[in-house]
Amino acid sequence: GAVVSQHPSWVICKSGTSVKIECRSLDFQATTMFWYRQFPKQSLMLMATSNEGSKATYEQGVEKDKFLINHASLTLSTLTVTSAHPEDSSFYICSALGLVAYEQYFGPGTRLTVT
């Protein structure tokens, strides 16, 4: 089946620094990937849709200058949290649009802690 990886799985950074999270589709090409954020005991919140070769589409309320998304190839999308603050601490999950219509394949997630 389709596999999506994320790196790193866990990161701790200091306030004010930037952190990059990678999302890779390992055995298929993904023209569309999605970035979600999840707070403890809450559901997934879509942050943005990442399309290969074009600008990401951000959901309302998500700061595009703070959460930079780059989908430079058909197998890689990156999310950079710039000037991170403690309130950015969260679980970030990416997914890739699947081969079966409307099915998403999720990465294992990245837990970000900003101190």
Added chain:
Amino acid sequence: EDKVVQSPLSLVVHEGDTVTLNCSYEVTNFRSLLWYKQEKKAPTFLFMLTSSGIEKKSGRLSSILDKKELFSILNITATQTGDSAIYLCAVPPNAGKSTFGDGTTLTVKP
């Protein structure tokens, strides 16, 4: 605005019990309804439902969709502690961009 509502939000049962999780939806362009199980990491896919009245089954889990009443249920029989997780329901009105419900947190006690 598309909406997906899951109930209950939280459920605690004992091993061996049967549980029913609910998902109702209002979307402008329904194509399918997806169920996911989320343990400590990212969600794993359980079922995709597109047609009313056709039960999908996988072991002790089953799910059915009612497109007239706009809801789906996920049943788990003979629950085990390993079934403890958040169960998410999602409706993708267009390619991949799913609207997720708030999830049902299921805790199965030994």
